[in-house]
Structures are given as structure tokens and as C-alpha cells.
Amino acid sequence: MSPMTLKPGSSAQSAYNLRSTLPESHERHTLSVLVDNEPGVLARVIGLFSGRGYNIESLTVAETDHASHLSRITIVTSGTPQVIDQIHAQLERMVPVHAVTDLTVLGAHIERELALVKVASTGEKRVEALRMADLMQARCVDVTLESFVFEIAQTSDQIDAFIELMRPLGLVEVARTGVAAVMRGREPME
Amino acid sequence: MTTEMTGAEIVVQALKDQGVEVVFGYPGGAVLPIYDEIFKQNEIRHILVRHEQGAAHAAEGYARSTGKPGVVLVTSGPGATNAVTGMTDALMDSIPLVVLTGQVPTFMIGNDAFQEADTVGITRPCTKHNWLVKDTDRLADTIHRAFHVATRGRPGPVLVDIPKDVQFATGTYVPPEAAQTHTYAPRTRGDRAAIEAAVDLLEQAERPILYTGGGVINSGPRASKLLRELAAETGFPLTSTLMGLGAYPASGPAWIGMLGMHGTYEANMAMHGCDAMFCIGARFDDRITGKLDAFSPGSRKVHIDIDPSSINKNIRVEVPIVGDIAEVLEEMLEIWRARGSARRDTAAWWKQIEAWRAVKCLTYKPSKTSIKPQYALERLEALTKGYDRYICTEVGQHQMWAAQFMGFDEPNRWMTSGGLGTMGYGTPASIGVQIAHPGALVINVAGEASWLMNMQEMGTAVQYRLPVKQFILNNERLGMVRQWQQLLHGERYSHSWSEALPDFVKLAEAFGCKGIKCDDPAELDDAIAEMLAYDGPVIFDCLVEKHENCFPMIPSGKAHNEMLLGDASTEGAIEAGGAVLV
Numbered sequence: 001m002s003p004m005t006l007k008p009g010s011s012a013q014s015a016y017n018l019r020s021t022l023p024e025s026h027e028r029h030t031l032s033v034l035v036d037n038e039p040g041v042l043a044r045v046i047g048l049f050s051g052r053g054y055n056i057e058s059l060t061v062a063e064t065d066h067a068s069h070l071s072r073i074t075i076v077t078s079g080t081p082q083v084i085d086q087i088h089a090q091l092e093r094m095v096p097v098h099a100v101t102d103l104t105v106l107g108a109h110i111e112r113e114l115a116l117v118k119v120a121s122t123g124e125k126r127v128e129a130l131r132m133a134d135l136m137q138a139r140c141v142d143v144t145l146e147s148f149v150f151e152i153a154q155t156s157d158q159i160d161a162f163i164e165l166m167r168p169l170g171l172v173e174v175a176r177t178g179v180a181a182v183m184r185g186r187e188p189m190e
Numbered sequence: 191m192t193t194e195m196t197g198a199e200i201v202v203q204a205l206k207d208q209g210v211e212v213v214f215g216y217p218g219g220a221v222l223p224i225y226d227e228i229f230k231q232n233e234i235r236h237i238l239v240r241h242e243q244g245a246a247h248a249a250e251g252y253a254r255s256t257g258k259p260g261v262v263l264v265t266s267g268p269g270a271t272n273a274v275t276g277m278t279d280a281l282m283d284s285i286p287l288v289v290l291t292g293q294v295p296t297f298m299i300g301n302d303a304f305q306e307a308d309t310v311g312i313t314r315p316c317t318k319h320n321w322l323v324k325d326t327d328r329l330a331d332t333i334h335r336a337f338h339v340a341t342r343g344r345p346g347p348v349l350v351d352i353p354k355d356v357q358f359a360t361g362t363y364v365p366p367e368a369a370q371t372h373t374y375a376p377r378t379r380g381d382r383a384a385i386e387a388a389v390d391l392l393e394q395a396e397r398p399i400l401y402t403g404g405g406v407i408n409s410g411p412r413a414s415k416l417l418r419e420l421a422a423e424t425g426f427p428l429t430s431t432l433m434g435l436g437a438y439p440a441s442g443p444a445w446i447g448m449l450g451m452h453g454t455y456e457a458n459m460a461m462h463g464c465d466a467m468f469c470i471g472a473r474f475d476d477r478i479t480g481k482l483d484a485f486s487p488g489s490r491k492v493h494i495d496i497d498p499s500s501i502n503k504n505i506r507v508e509v510p511i512v513g514d515i516a517e518v519l520e521e522m523l524e525i526w527r528a529r530g531s532a533r534r535d536t537a538a539w540w541k542q543i544e545a546w547r548a549v550k551c552l553t554y555k556p557s558k559t560s561i562k563p564q565y566a567l568e569r570l571e572a573l574t575k576g577y578d579r580y581i582c583t584e585v586g587q588h589q590m591w592a593a594q595f596m597g598f599d600e601p602n603r604w605m606t607s608g609g610l611g612t613m614g615y616g617t618p619a620s621i622g623v624q625i626a627h628p629g630a631l632v633i634n635v636a637g638e639a640s641w642l643m644n645m646q647e648m649g650t651a652v653q654y655r656l657p658v659k660q661f662i663l664n665n666e667r668l669g670m671v672r673q674w675q676q677l678l679h680g681e682r683y684s685h686s687w688s689e690a691l692p693d694f695v696k697l698a699e700a701f702g703c704k705g706i707k708c709d710d711p712a713e714l715d716d717a718i719a720e721m722l723a724y725d726g727p728v729i730f731d732c733l734v735e736k737h738e739n740c741f742p743m744i745p746s747g748k749a750h751n752e753m754l755l756g757d758a759s760t761e762g763a764i765e766a767g768g769a770v771l772v
Contacts, residue, residue: 036373039322044314051315082502089499095319095339095374 028057028078029104030111030181031088032189036096037063037071044094045073054087055079058113058156058178070098076156076179099190101183108184114177115159120147121170129169136162147172197326197357198223201290204333206233207366210261212252212625213237214245218265219305220292223357237625237654240646242269244618246276246347247644250285251622254605255580257410259286259340260622266292267305270351271312275612278316280347282609283433284408286340287347289317290333295355296324309351318346324353326361334369343376344497345408376496380513380521387509388468388492389525393532395466397539398426401449404433404608405471405495407601409515414601416519417470418442423526425533427543429457431472432593433608440597446543450478451744452590455551455753456543458742461486462750463542469493471515474504475609476771484749494518551742551755552594561711563588563663563734567595567635570661573718577631579603580623584616584640587669587740592635614643617660621647624656631659631722638664638691638731648701651727659721660729665736666691673739694731701729709733746771 035041042061049056058076063069077087084102091100103109117138119129126148133140133150136158142149147170152162156179163174183189195203201224205213212235217225228236239245242264249260260280264273270291280287294303310322319339321332329352336348392398400421406413414437421428421444428444430437438445447454449461461467467489472478474493479485482504491507493500494515501510511518554564567588581596582605583589589606598604605623607615620634634641641662651658671686698705704724708717708731721728743754 040310040314043311047315082506086499086503089501089503093343093376093497093499098373 025080026078027081027084027104028076029084029102030109030179031075031077031091032101032103032181033073033075033091034098034190035071035073036098037069038096041071041096042073044096045075045091048090048094049077049087052086052090054083060178060180074178074180101189103181103183103189106183106189109181110184111155111179111181112153113156113159113179114151114153115163116141116175117150117152117163117166118147118172118174119150119166119170120172122146125169129166132162132165132169136165138162193363194360195363196223196360197329197352198227200326200329200361200363201333201352201357202227202231202234203363204330204366205261208334208337209258210234213261213263214239214248214252214622215263216242216245216265216269218269218292220266220294220354221263221269221290221352221357223354224263224290224292224352236263237621237650239618239621240649241644242272243275243614244621244644244647244650246273246287246289247279247612247615247618248622248625248647248650249287250276250280250283250615251582251605251619252626253280253285253287253622254619255602255623256626257602259288259337259345262287262289264289264291265305266294266309267307269305270309271307274313274316275610277313277347277349279607279610279612279615281316281318283607284345284404285347286345288333288336288340289313289347289349291349291351292357293322293351293353296353297355299353309349313349316347317349320349320351322351322353323356326356326359329356329361330364331369334364334366335371335374337366338369338371339374342374344500377512378496378514378517380494380511380518382521384509384511385518385521386525388494388511389522389529389531391466391490391492391509392424392468392522392526393529393534395426395534396536397460397464397542398424398466398468398534398536399460399464400426400428400444400468400470401430401461401472402428402434402437402470403431403472406434406437406515407471409471409496411601413437413471413514413516413519416516416523419523420519423523423533425536426468427460427540429453429460431475431478431608432606434472435593435604436598436601439599441599446547448593450475451480452594452740452742454547454594455549455742455755456546458744458750458753459546460543464489467491469495469507470519471495473500476504479504480744480752481747481749486750549755551753553756554738557735558711560735561709561714561732563591563665563738564595565711566663566714566732566734567591569714570633570635570718571596573715573722574631574633577722578627578629580605580620580627580630580632582606582616582620582623582632582634584634584636584643585611585613586637586640587665587673587738588635588637588640588663590670590740591663596635613640615640617641617644617658618647618650620658620660621650621654621656624651624658625654632657633659633661636660636662637669638662638666638694639668639688642692645697648698648703648727648729652702655726657724657726657728660727661721661732662694662730663732663734664691664694665734665738667736669738670740672737676739677745694729698729701727703727703729705729705731707731707733
């Protein structure tokens with residue numbers, strides 16, 4: 001294809017994923033970042049986001065490979081396609097970053113988040129809370145005569161829905177882990 | 191081969207093994223063990239600056255003029271924080287610096303100890319990477335890695351923070367070959383298909399332009415040589431950013447001047463009107479593009495850059511190539527030659543460019559009574575042309591005039607703070623350059639306001655007998671601020687002049703160097719000749735026209751084809767929307 005016949009702004013010859021979308025469209029992306037588990041690495045990643053004005057909707061981090069001291073950071077972020085590409089490139093050029101995978105671009109992947117939801121109620125509401133938890137596949141991990149603590153491992157949207165269900169039934173407080181994600185299928189991300 | 195040494199010995203040994211010849215530094219409590227080791231040897235020369243910011247800028251001047259990393263050694267706390275501006279400057283302009291800072295002993299970190307600062311925390315956003323070394327066994331490896339990271343890929347500053355107990359303790363030394371550097375290996379070879387697409391564009395362009403930047407210089411002398419070959423073989427016009435001046439000679443046939451906010455009319459109009467743009471080692475900075483959605487609307491763009499995050503950041507391009515400029519240009523030329531591509535007829539395009547050039551956008555109104563700053567630089571250029579010459583600048587109007595009126599025929603001859611725009615950069619930078627090139631003529635073109643910001647470094651120049659020439663265009667104003675206030679803020683000159691300037695000639699004498707003052711255009715040539723003839727540092731106080739504005743100018747928020755060419759065209763030229771931009 002001759003570059004002279006390309007439409008200006010087109011991405012046909014691009015090594016990058018320049019999805020053409022409306023300039024103001026915001027997209028939500030889940031990025032998986034494999035980093036050296038060295039002091040300050042999380043501060044570096046967070047500093048990049050705050051320093052350049054990017055959004056963090058959720059961020060989780062833990063060492064996933066103890067032998068080679070590698071941690072996986074899963075970040076849910078949002079922005080225009082151009083900003084998402086910038087985030088990808090900015091993360092990738094950081095010295096302790098080994099690989100950045102945009103799961104939203106790659107397609108089929110699993111996202112899960114864990115929440116602990118405390119509900120205090122008595123009588124009919126207590127029974128209803130238990131029934132709803134059962135329907136939503138939340139597990140009761142602590143119980144007293146006036147309260148439950150439910151554990152729910154689901155997508156963020158379903159956790160939101162569960163919390164909304166619990167609100168009228170005596171919701172006390174919520175702790176959430178943020179999103180962890182992997183690709184579907186047998187291949188690893190990197 | 192491994193050897194046991196103290197941490198301080200490891201630092202000095204690692205610097206020697208990295209081929210370091212000069213360290214710019216300032217001692218203090220937390221680096222005393224390292225200074226003790228420096229005292230005991232003669233291979234590495236230590237240059238004592240007068241302020242840590244000066245150390246960082248001097249190291250930048252050294253690095254920019256040699257292509258080698260500049261090394262800085264400062265103490266903990268204020269030593270480190272004073273160097274922050276220099277590191278940020280180096281980060282913005284992609285200059286390799288290795289900054290070694292002392293730190294309070296590991297067992298005192300976090301206790302608000304004397305001269306403690308969270309150096310790695312403070313410098314995390316202004317370095318490419320940094321390390322706090324808590325174990326002497328890790329010290330040699332970390333320093334070698336620091337040099338590796340600073341110089342590979344897009345160069346930049348790195349920092350190694352070394353607690354005092356780590357300097358005293360004994361550990362194992364490893365040589366550079368044994369260091370763990372493999373984990374950082376940025377891609378240098380461009381994608382073949384993309385390079386072929388770029389050559390397609392070279393062949394088909396009717397109104398092409400080569401837009402080059404500091405990346406060509408950072409890539410090394412081979413990149414400049416290949417750029418010249420590319421320009422010669424294609425016959426395309428070439429413009430450059432402030433950072434890239436000298437990669438292609440200003441005397442070359444393809445040269446159409448610098449582009450951007452204060453670039454030439456012909457360069458900016460060619461950028462606006464081209465149908466094919468080849469961006470080589472530049473980054474579409476806001477000083478270059480002006481109004482983004484009106485930037486070069488009719489062109490297909492190729493962008494070659496070693497940093498993937500520079501590509502598609504501000505301007506979307508059709509052909510992105512991630513790679514080292516020299517490697518990519520070599521492959522591009524190889525494909526171009528293998529195809530036997532005919533040189534495209536660009537005569538009509540050149541005719542158009544010549545018509546733009548005929549506007550003579552750098553014309554200024556000459557004066558017989560006062561020295562015009564442009565005239566001063568024209569004379570400086572003419573009288574120093576034959577010299578082995580390096581030019582540094584401060585930041586402001588004088589910087590733009592120097593870029594417009596001085597020509598650079600070789601890379602690494604022009605040291606200026608581009609991205610960060612650091613006033614106070616030039617004096618220490620000129621010292622770093624002169625250290626690297628003892629026999630050369632090193633001139634710092636300065637404004638009096640910028641120059642005062644780091645004038646203490648004249649002490650360094652005198653101590654090391656560095657014959658740096660401080661050529662100060664003194665308009666008794668913060669010229670660029672005054673110009674913006676005139677154009678954008680209703681001529682309300684809020685705090686843009688100094689009522690108490692020093693007598694620069696007496697100041698020179700106080701420092702122990704030569705002072706020259708000139709305010710008469712008729713005497714200027716003789717005064718410059720006197721400066722050049724003097725074997726030692728000179729402070730040249732050139733009193734210039736106080737209210738001269740720097741033109742041409744693309745006002746903020748405007749497109750390339752909406753340039754202001756002179757005072758007559760400034761009336762109401764900048765709207766409210768443009769005034770909020772810098």
C-alpha cells in the first residue's frame with residue numbers, strides 16, 4: 001500500500017493499535033504489568049499515573065514469581081484511545097517493567113475482584129440478605145446473631161450490584177481488593 | 191575476577207572502569223568517604239563547583255559536547271535537592287547523567303537525620319531510573335547498571351543514592367562486564383516494513399520536509415553523517431528543532447533554518463504546506479507544533495524515534511518507526527539505494543520555499559545609536575566563525591536570537607536548555623564544555639537575568655583557569671517575559687525588570703577574571719576581538735536595545751501559517767484562548 005494514498009491520521013501502516021474512534025470517547029482498559037519486585041516500583045508506576053494525569057480506577061499488586069522476584073500489577077484505567085496507548089508506552093519504557101499487556105485490546109480475558117461485605121440486620125432483612133447472597137454466589141465467612149460478613153469473588157460490576165442489593169438490608173461496610181485479570185486459553189500473557 | 195573493597199573504593203573503581211575522566215561535584219558529610227578516595231588517586235579529575243545545580247548543568251554541558259555521560263557527585267539532603275533542576279533538565283533534553291548522592295547511614299534513614307532527604311523519592315519523577323543502595327555488595331553492580339541505563343535507549347539522568355555506612359563497609363567489586371545490565375535493552379533496530387513504507391514516501395513526496403531533532407545528535411556522529419547523506423541524495427529541504435541544531439550544517443544546501451515558535455518563516459510554512467514529513471529524532475513538542483489541529487494538515491508523516499512513548503503522543507503519524515536514528519537511517523538509505531530510486535523533482539517546492547525565504551523573516555531594524563541584540567549576535571557569529579567553537583546559552587530572547595543568528599555546522603557544538611527552559615543553565619554548562627574541550631572557544635550567550643542565576647560558577651571557571659566567555663546581552667529586562675507581557679498582558683510589565691543590576695565589569699574583577707563593557711555598535715567588533723584575544727574567563731556586558739522583541743513568532747494557540755513577522759503585525763494577534771497557553 002502506498003503511503004501517499006493513506007488517509008491522513010489513518011493507522012494502516014502503524015505498528016501501533018490506533019483504533020480510530022471519536023476523539024472524546026473514553027474507554028476502560030485493563031492492563032497487566034509485569035515488574036521487578038524492587039523497592040519503589042509501585043511508587044514509580046503510581047507516580048507515572050499521577051504525574052501525567054492518567055486515571056487509576058483500580059490497582060492491585062503482589063509478587064507472583066518468588067524465584068525471580070517478579071510482581072504483577074493489574075491496573076484498570078480509562079481514557080481516550082490515544083491516552084491509553086500513551087499509558088502503555090510510558091509503562092513499557094520504565095526500567096523495572098518487563099512487559100505490559102493490554103487485556104482489553106487482546107480480547108477474551110477473565111477479570112475478578114474479591115470483596116468482603118459486612119451486613120448487620122435482624123428478622124426478615126437478615127433472611128433476605130442470606131437469600132440474596134446465595135443467589136449472587138457470595139459466601140458467608142463470618143456470622144454473629146446480628147451480622148454476616150460475605151465474601152464475593154466476581155466481576156467488579158457484579159460486586160457493585162451485590163453491594164446495592166445489601167444496602168437496604170443493613171450494609172455496614174465493604175472492603176474490595178481491586179481487579180486481578182488473566183487471558184483466557186492456554187497461552188500466557190507475555 | 192572479584193575483589194573486596196570498601197564502598198567508597200568501589201565507587202571510584204567503578205567510575206574508572208566506566209572510563210570516567212571528570213566528576214563535577216561538591217563535598218559534604220555524607221560523601222566524605224568517597225571524597226577521601228578521590229583524594230588518593232589521580233585518574234579521575236574532580237571539578238569543584240560552587241552550587242550543586244552548577245554541577246548538574248556542567249555535567250550536562252560535558253555530556254552534550256562529548257556524547258559521553260556526565261558524572262555528578264554531591265552530598266545528601268540539600269546537595270541532592272539542589273541537583274534536582276539539573277536532572278529534570280537532562281530528563282527533558284535526553285542527556286545522559288550519572289548522579290551519585292551521599293545519604294545518611296542506612297540505620298538513620300527515615301529518622302529525619304541531619305541533611306536527610308528522601309532523595310530517591312524526590313528524584314523518581316526527574317530521573318530515568320534511580321537506586322538506593324543498602325548493601326555494599328550491590329554497589330558496583332548498581333553503578334554499572336546506572337551507566338548502562340543512562341546511555342542506552344533514549345538517554346537520560348540516573349541517580350545512585352549511597353548511604354554513608356555503605357561507603358565505609360566492605361563488599362565485593364564486580365567489573366562492568368559482570369554487571370546485571372541485560373534486563374534493560376531498548377529496541378534500536380527499526381521495523382523493516384515501516385522503513386520500507388518510509389522509503390515509499392521518500393519516493394512519492396512532492397512537497398517533502400525533513401524535520402530533525404536532538405535525537406540525531408544523541409544517536410551519535412554517524413547519525414549526523416547519514417542525515418547529511420539522506421538530505422544530499424533526496425534533495426529535500428531540512429529544518430531542525432532547537433535541540434537538533436548542527437546535526438545538519440547551517441551552511442548546507444538543504445537547510446531552511448530552525449522551525450517552531452521562533453523559527454524561520456520558510457521552515458514553518460514548509461512544515462505547514464508539506465505533503466510528506468519525515469520527523470527524525472524530534473518529538474512534536476508544543477513549541478514546534480503550535481495549534482495541534484492545524485498542524486501540517488495535508489501531510490503524511492513518518493516519525494523515527496528510539497522512545498515509543500514519543501510516537502503518537504501529540505501528533506498521529508502514518509509511519510511510526512521505533513529505533514536508533516543511525517540504524518534506521520542506514521537501513522532507509524540502503525533500501526533507497528538498492529531500489530535505485532530516482533531523485534524526485536522538487537524544483538517547484540523549492541521555488542515556493544525560496545519565495546517564503548525572500549520574506550527575510552529575520553530582518554530587524556538596524557540602529558547606529560544602540561546595539562541591537564540581533565546585530566551583536568551577527569557580529570559574534572562573523573568574528574568567531576573560523577574558531578573551534580562551542581556555544582552555550584541561557585534561556586529567553588537571547589537564546590532564540592542565538593539560534594536564529596548563529597550557524598552550526600557540526601553536532602555537539604550547541605548546548606541549550608530546550609525542554610525545561612532552565613535559566614541559569616549556560617554558565618555552568620560552558621564550564622563543563624570547556625573542561626571537555628580545553629583548547630576550544632566556549633561562549634555562553636546569556637541574558638543578564640539568566641546569567642545572574644548561576645553566576646557563582648565564575649569562581650569555578652577562575653579556579654580551573656577555564657577561558658569561558660560570558661557574552662551577556664544586557665537589556666536590563668527579563669526580555670521574553672517583557673515581550674509576552676507586551677503582547678498578551680496589556681503592556682503591564684509586572685516584575686520583568688531588575689532595578690539593581692550589578693556592575694558586570696567590577697563583578698568580573700571581583701571574581702578575578704576580565705570584564706568588558708560595550709554599548710556602542712561602532713565599538714562592538716573591537717570589544718568582541720578583545721574578548722576573544724584574552725586568555726582567560728571574560729564577562730562581556732553587552733548593553734543592548736531594551737525593548738527589542740524576538741520575531742518571527744508563532745503566538746500560542748496559532749498555526750504555523752499565522753506567524754507574526756514583526757512589531758507591526760502584533761496588534762490583537764493573540765486571542766484570549768492563546769493567552770492561557772504558555
